[in-house]
Amino acid sequence: MKQLITLITTLLLATVSVSSDAYENACKQFNGQIQIFRPQGLKIAAKHVSRNLLSIEVEVYINQEQRSNPTCDICANATVTGGRRKRFQIYHPSIVVLPGDRFQYTVTKRYRNGPPRQLSCEFRVNGERMLFSRPTQTRSCEENISTKNKGRQLNYIAEKRLLEETINEMLSSCEAADTTSMLILSGDYADMELTNELKSFIINRLRSHLPSVDWHGEVEDVYRTNGRLVFTVKTTLMKLKVLHLVRGTAVEAIVTDYDKQDRTTYDHEDYFDEDYGEPEIRTVKMSGKIRLLATIALMWLVAASCLLESVDARKSRGSSKRSSRRPKGVNIEIYHPKGVMVWYPYRSGMELFGIEIFINKANQQTGDSSEEDSTPPVCDICLNTTEVSYGKFILRSENAVIRNRDHVYYNAIVKKANGKAYISRSNEFYVSESRILLGDVTGTASACGGNTAVANLSDNDKRLANEIKLLEEILLEVNDQCHAGEQNRTKQLLLSAETPTRYDAKQLYQYVEEQLAQKLPTIDWNRTLVEAFYATDGIGFEVATTIDKLKVLKLAKALPQQPITDLDSFQTEDMTNDIDSWM
Numbered sequence: 306m307k308q309l310i311t312l313i314t315t316l317l318l319a320t321v322s323v324s325s326d327a328y329e330n331a332c333k334q335f336n337g338q339i340q341i342f343r344p345q346g347l348k349i350a351a352k353h354v355s356r357n358l359l360s361i362e363v364e365v366y367i368n369q370e371q372r373s374n375p376t377c378d379i380c381a382n383a384t385v386t387g388g389r390r391k392r393f394q395i396y397h398p399s400i401v402v403l404p405g406d407r408f409q410y411t412v413t414k415r416y417r418n419g420p421p422r423q424l425s426c427e428f429r430v431n432g433e434r435m436l437f438s439r440p441t442q443t444r445s446c447e448e449n450i451s452t453k454n455k456g457r458q459l460n461y462i463a464e465k466r467l468l469e470e471t472i473n474e475m476l477s478s479c480e481a482a483d484t485t486s487m488l489i490l491s492g493d494y495a496d497m498e499l500t501n502e503l504k505s506f507i508i509n510r511l512r513s514h515l516p517s518v519d520w521h522g523e524v525e526d527v528y529r530t531n532g533r534l535v536f537t538v539k540t541t542l543m544k545l546k547v548l549h550l551v552r553g554t555a556v557e558a559i560v561t562d563y564d565k566q567d568r569t570t571y572d573h574e575d576y577f578d579e580d581y582g583e584p585e586i587r588t589v590k591m592s593g594k595i596r597l598l599a600t601i602a603l604m605w606l607v608a609a610s611c612l613l614e615s616v617d618a619r620k621s622r623g624s625s626k627r628s629s630r631r632p633k634g635v636n637i638e639i640y641h642p643k644g645v646m647v648w649y650p651y652r653s654g655m656e657l658f659g660i661e662i663f664i665n666k667a668n669q670q671t672g673d674s675s676e677e678d679s680t681p682p683v684c685d686i687c688l689n690t691t692e693v694s695y696g697k698f699i700l701r702s703e704n705a706v707i708r709n710r711d712h713v714y715y716n717a718i719v720k721k722a723n724g725k726a727y728i729s730r731s732n733e734f735y736v737s738e739s740r741i742l743l744g745d746v747t748g749t750a751s752a753c754g755g756n757t758a759v760a761n762l763s764d765n766d767k768r769l770a771n772e773i774k775l776l777e778e779i780l781l782e783v784n785d786q787c788h789a790g791e792q793n794r795t796k797q798l799l800l801s802a803e804t805p806t807r808y809d810a811k812q813l814y815q816y817v818e819e820q821l822a823q824k825l826p827t828i829d830w831n832r833t834l835v836e837a838f839y840a841t842d843g844i845g846f847e848v849a850t851t852i853d854k855l856k857v858l859k860l861a862k863a864l865p866q867q868p869i870t871d872l873d874s875f876q877t878e879d880m881t882n883d884i885d886s887w888m
């Protein structure tokens with residue numbers, strides 16, 4: 306009965322909120338087809354589009370919200386090709402899109418029948434969701450780089466439980482997140498009357514499409530409403546798992562989220578040919594091996610389709626003049642085994658940006674009077690540019706090598722038109738393992754040659770590892786839903802602690818690592834902690850990924866006196882960099 310009331314309420318709510326959500330979801334859907342690569346390159350591709358779709362025109366604008374007459378950085382027309390399964394692809398190998406960039410685009414779809422449709426969307430690029438040009442090899446490198454530190458084995462079971470608890474906690478605490486466990490199944494069941502009959506129909510059908518799930522234990526209530534077959538699974542988390550598993554496959558059109566059913570009203574036919582949903586769809590019995598491969602391919606699809614953190618579905622480009630928060634200051638990316646890329650966002654009036662990097666040698670030239678005669682150190686990496694590419698100054702040194710545990714000092718040089726060069730000194734950071742990117746800064750080769758040795762996992766661990774990957778995707782998505790529209794989220798946390806004296810970047814990093822390892826020993830801090838910095842009321846620190854942050858916060862709840870908290874809930878200003886105060 307309670308279920309039924311929920312069902313009816315949701316139904317009513319769903320019909321009211323159709324149109325604005327639909328546009329936003331259309332943006333989300335299209336966003337999922339955009340892949341941004343490190344260190345450069347962009348691909349827009351879709352595998353199933355409507356047979357009615359003829360061509361697609363895409364205009365992409367990077368960081369052009371301030372420009373009075375923006376010109377598209379990518380202006381491309383793609384024709385839809387393919388036989389029964391139509392697809393299109395746009396590939397731009399040289400565009401440089403970087404974390405924090407404002408990505409705006411307009412898509413025009415032309416159809417065989419009917420008027421064209423246009424969609425304008427924008428989002429801020431999230432570095433975490435960017436891909437390397439060679440993803441599989443990157444993974445094996447990752448294993449490689451840390452084998453020397455590999456005293457600990459990941460405890461997959463504990464990891465999985467932690468993720469599930471974190472997701473469940475978030476689902477129950479966050480209003481914006483999905484809360485029902487209802488799904489819709491399409492198919493031919495018109496002549497069935499009995500609930501039991503419907504239930505076994507659902508179970509059989511689901512089993513044929515998703516054999517990995519124990520459907521008997523999962524499917525609970527079954528309803529027929531508005532000509533749709535609705536069923537609930539045991540938990541909301543289970544529902545999210547199912548939805549993630551089917552994403553990017555033909556089953557996506559058969560099993561859909563009850564909470565999102567209105568999405569299809571906007572452009573259903575662009576993504577799902579009606580006939581994908583019909584019973585004649587061929588479900589070849591897969592052998593175990595093929596099934597495994599399919600699952601792996603699926604995981605990649607899932608990973609590839611979630612590039613974006615917050616999606617603002619604004620109807621027209623440039624309609625919002627609200628200042629968007631950009632990553633402040635100087636960005637330095639270190640690649641393994643070599644290569645350094647530095648960039649700085651363009652601001653109007655800026656004419657030059659430069660960098661002087663000193664590796665393991667302090668560059669402080671405190672006051673010009675005292676030590677005139679002592680020769681200052683020479684920078685190891687010294688670069689300037691006046692060229693603005695895609696809304697930023699980009700500097701690259703392909704052969705520069707910065708290693709794990711180096712102590713880096715740098716001067717950033719900024720020059721305004723008709724002004725003097727301003728040099729911001731005494732910036733420094735410690736190179737933690739988690740700060741290093743695995744890939745080639747030129748984008749032409751991969752970091753680790755053909756070496757594909759991956760740690761030997763038992764089948765059970767492999768299965769758990771896949772499930773963990775899936776849970777991480779779900780956690781990120783729920784987290785995004787929960788904090789939609791908050792522009793100020795970082796990967797920073799606050800540790801309540803005080804150093805005996807003022808430490809430099811390296812000392813502070815090591816101090817914080819030690820403190821954290823004492824408090825939360827199950828976390829591999831060498832791979833998690835990116836940097837530490839002084840903050841009001843303690844020491845701020847940044848972790849490698851949003852998942853890491855959520856896990857740390859979850860684990861920290863159990864600690865006495867709450868020594869670790871989310872820095873986003875206090876801090877308004879990013880204090881890791883001072884160059885902005887001059888700009």
Ligand SMILES: *[C@@H]1O[C@H](CO)[C@@H](O)[C@H](O)[C@H]1NC(C)=O
Nearest residue numbers: 361362363379380381382383
């Ligand atoms: C794409 O097609 C539209 C209209 O069909 C045309 O106006 C535009 O110039 C084309 N753009 C490119 C890059 O070919």
Ligand SMILES: *[C@@H]1O[C@H](CO)[C@@H](O)[C@H](O)[C@H]1NC(C)=O
Nearest residue numbers: 453454455456457710829831
């Ligand atoms: C983490 O790195 C430090 C050196 O910075 C090393 O001494 C320590 O053994 C590493 N810990 C693990 C668990 O790899």
Ligand SMILES: *[C@@H]1O[C@H](CO)[C@@H](O)[C@H](O)[C@H]1NC(C)=O
Nearest residue numbers: 657659687688689718720726
């Ligand atoms: C970069 O520009 C600054 C300021 O104009 C200058 O002092 C410096 O020598 C330049 N460095 C290089 C490598 O050209």
Ligand SMILES: *[C@@H]1O[C@H](CO)[C@@H](O)[C@H](O)[C@H]1NC(C)=O
Nearest residue numbers: 446449450641642752753756
């Ligand atoms: C990976 O390990 C092999 C053998 O231990 C080594 O030769 C290779 O240089 C390593 N690759 C990287 C990127 O560390």
Ligand SMILES: *[C@@H]1O[C@H](CO)[C@@H](O)[C@H](O)[C@H]1NC(C)=O
Nearest residue numbers: 757758759760761762763764
């Ligand atoms: C991985 O397992 C296979 C077979 O189980 C074995 O032949 C191989 O030597 C193992 N590799 C490593 C690096 O342990």
Ligand SMILES: *[C@@H]1O[C@H](CO)[C@@H](O)[C@H](O)[C@H]1NC(C)=O
Nearest residue numbers: 791792793873874875876877
């Ligand atoms: C971050 O954004 C949220 C929502 O936009 C706001 O409530 C919060 O106060 C902001 N926090 C800071 C520190 O600006």
